[in-house]
Structures are given as structure tokens and as C-alpha cells.
Amino acid sequence: MAGTVVQASTAPKPVGAYPHARRVGDLLFLSGIGPRDPASDAIPGNDYYADGRVRAYDIAAQTRAVFANVRAVLEASGARWEDLVDVTVYLTDMARDFKAYNAVWAEHFPDPATAPCRTTLGITALPTPIAIELKCVAAIQGDTP
Template sequence: MTNRAVISTDEAPAAIGPYSQAIKVGNIVWLSGQIPLVPETMEIVAGDISAQARQVFSNLAAVAKAAGGSLDDAVKLNISLTDMNNFGAVNAVMEEFLNAPFPARACVAVAALPKGVSIEVEAQLAV
């Protein structure tokens, strides 16, 4: 028997495909990638990469809260960017949402992301 739990909240965008917002097994939570969708409208947030990154991290924070944790419980982040020139701006926004010691992280450039957005971030938490 497994203790696998599906995590879901209206405070983050609904899944736009066949996946859960997060899955929790024991004290580990895997948060699905978030893009800059506004939960209430399911529209892409207006603004530059900083505004988009803030929406992404706000969405992740909402899912983390629903799982009984926070982004400070993150042990690993995976960031996908369509333009690595946005790396510095995303780092600055990340520092608004997480406190040191920061989690392990990967940041990769990708050709495209869902709905044509510039950023997607997924996280793993230990809560």
C-alpha cells in the first residue's frame, strides 16, 4: 500500500493536461512545472519576465502551501527558460520568494514552453 497523495489547490492554476499540481509521498512533494498563468483567469500574466517569474513562483508557493509546506522547504528547483538572457532577472525574483540556504537548482534553455511562455519552474520539497 502506498501513501501517495494528490495535492490540489484553487490558489494555483488548474492542470492544463493529464497531470496533478503535485504528488506527495511521505515527506517528499513533487510540484509539477508552473507557467505564468493567473489562477482565477487561466490567462498568461501581463508583463516582462520578472512579472512572469513572480506569477510562476506565486503559483508554486500556493501548491507548496497546499502540501503543508512552503518554498523554503524546496530541496531542488528545475527552471526552463526560452531565453537565457532572462537568467539574471529570474534569479532576482527567486530571491524574493526563497531564503538562504537556497535549494539545489538546474536552469536550462529550451526551444519552447506550453502556451508560448518564457519560463516554467518545477520543484521538489521535503516537508
């Protein structure tokens, strides 16, 4: 397959057989990234029942964590936060979580004129007990891997 594959040691390991990112020309495509902690694999803001089911979660904590994980993959790829041009956001509970997630987005992208394009989708589930996942595209210049 074309392009340079990126695996970021500072981001959580992918939950399947895929890279964190792939650079093709001046475009960097990030695989779906969630909020898992890179060191412990814990999910920030999750509270569990004794049987392991999620009792409650904090979408703001998960949003901040997923943004940190996206930054880690961008940096490992030679890109910057400001290089993001398109972000697709997946929320497992759009009605409950959109307002809080959108507030955290505004903290990280305070100027809509310089923010990446964004699409937010409500979905029924993600492959781990997370409430948010991001799929990103960045435009970068230079020879950095």
C-alpha cells in the first residue's frame, strides 16, 4: 500500500491490525482514535459496575483524552494540531453528549476560521467502552515522516 505508515509510541495501541496513521504525499490520514490512556489502556471518566459494564462516563474527560491522543499521533507523524483539515467525530449518545463535547472542541479550536472542517455523527457503539472516537486528516509539508 502506498504511503508511509506511522505507529506512535505515545498513543494507545490500535485495537486492530491497522496503523495509527498513513502519510500519502502532503496528506496524513489518521485511523480512528479513542480516549484510552496510552500507558494503562484505561478510559478516562468511565465508572464501572462490578461486572465490568459501564455505569457512567464523563464525555468531557474522554474528549480531552482523545484530543491528546490525536496530538500524539500528529506529533509522531511530524504534523501539528494546526495541520488538521478535516475531523469526523463519532459519539455514542449524540443527545446526551453533543453540548459538552462541543464545549471542549471550542476550547481547543476557539476560532472557527482556523478550525478544521468537522462532521459529527451519532452511532450506536464503538469497539471498546468509549463514548467518542475521531477520524482525522491533516495537510502537512516537508520531508518529515
